[in-house]
Amino acid sequence: MLRIHFSDADLARTRIAAAPDPVWEIAASMHRLQSRKGRWAYAEWYRTARQQLREKKLERVLRSVLLPLYPRAAYFPDFLTPADAVGDLAMGIESIVATPPRRVLEEVAILDRTVGAPAWAGQLTRLDARKEFAGMLRAYYDAVIAPYEEQTQARIEAERAALCRGLLNGGVEGMLSGLGPMLRWRPPVLKVSYPKQAADRDLYLGGRGLTLVPSHFNWGEPVAFADPQLPPVLVYSLLHERGPSDATHGADIVDKPLITLLGRTRAAALRAASTGATTTEIARAAGVSASSASRHATALRDARLITTVRHGPTVLHTLTPAGASLLRASTGKSR
Structure with a gap:
């Protein structure tokens, strides 16, 4: 459980992203590739993604480079989803490339302690290695996420429209109350269902507000930064609050x-x-x-x-x- 604590100033600074966040969609889509949970909801995407990855010769890159850095686990490095580039792929990738080597090393060490990091991950402290990694991310995005940009944008606009009704009727608190069972507003705390393997924690916004980022590829538990000092961002699932079990649907x-x-x-x-x-x-x-x-x-x-x-x-x-x-x-x- 993640408990996000709001003040009046935080409520005034809380907003919903106007567009999907490409670097978060990259991370969430890789988590989909590592799990059968909710696979029924992405059946068509799985087929086309696998085909595109094969045709673009990205299967080895995905298996040996990308997936090890984005494990579907309690932790993956925060620098892979920059907080200063919500909604902009170019800015997001530039921020990844510009990450200070010391931060890369620290977060790779956390990954290693948590679930294990690939031996080569420390090479990302080098600028040339991060640039090469950025090229892989762009290729992956173009192959399996870009074809769904229009669909994802339409769904986010529908989500924003629905939440705006709550905003008009009950202010920001009314909007927070409409986020779904994975996100429960209990003033002044937003209780967030978190992955079972993650420890319970509290996040005090301290007047910074919260950016809510609806995600097409996120399934189930919302995701926030591990580092509480980073600008607060909460990524949550679009229309997937309640789905069937992996074996049933309909x-x-x-x-x-x-x-x-x-x-x-x-x-x-x-x-x-x-x-x-x-x-x-x-x-x-x-x-x-x-x-x-x-x-x-x-x-x-x-x-x-x-x-x-x-x-x-x-x-x-x-x-x-x-x-x-x-x-x-x-x-x-x-x-």
């Missing part, structure tokens, strides 16, 4: 208000489209035939709740901002 996990409005099958189809789904995946999620899933997808598209695009031979259904907002609002009603 109509059983959609919210009752959504079922009442759309019907069980169409509600399951909308939920399946929350992170992108083919017609076959919608059929599997809703427990119907492919032809029936296609008809339900058409109805949702006609209602402007989803949009359909073609990825090669595959037809992919994703949420529009209106669909994301509806799904987010339904989740909020069930809390």
Whole structure:
């Protein structure tokens, strides 16, 4: 459990990022590659990511360089997700390259004590090594994250719109109350469900405020910097507050208000489209035939709740901002 302590000054300085943060999405996507948890929600991305990594000849780089520095564990180095470049890939990578060697060494040492660091990680104290590493990050981002920029931006805009309703009705505290079960506002503390392997801790904002960063690739537990002296940032999952187990998915996990409005099958189809789904995946999620899933997808598209695009031979259904907002609002009603 992470407990974030707010003062009145902190509430006044709390904000929501206007765009996805590329360096955090890099980290979160690598965590997705290391876990089967929530894999149903990223099924289409897994397929295309693996294909792109293979075609771009990045599989070895991913396996031997990137994943060891971004373990899905209690800790990975803070310098890999710079606090001064939220929302800007170029600035984020420049900040990584500009990290002082002493800080790199300190954080690699923490990684080594926590889960083990690769033997070569200490070489990142050299500027040329960090520049080479930056090139790998750019290549990885271009291959597996850039194709989802438009979809991710639409979902963040829908999230911001939903939270703004809470802001208008109850101020910043009203907004914080609408963040979901992983983030529980108990004035003056925001209680954050943290990875089980991480120790409980308190973060006192001290008038600095908090930047909330919705993330497409984060699943489950939100993430904050390990170093409390860094500008406070909290990265949390978009629309993934409650999902099925790794083995199940579909109509059983959609919210009752959504079922009442759309019907069980169409509600399951909308939920399946929350992170992108083919017609076959919608059929599997809703427990119907492919032809029936296609008809339900058409109805949702006609209602402007989803949009359909073609990825090669595959037809992919994703949420529009209106669909994301509806799904987010339904989740909020069930809390």
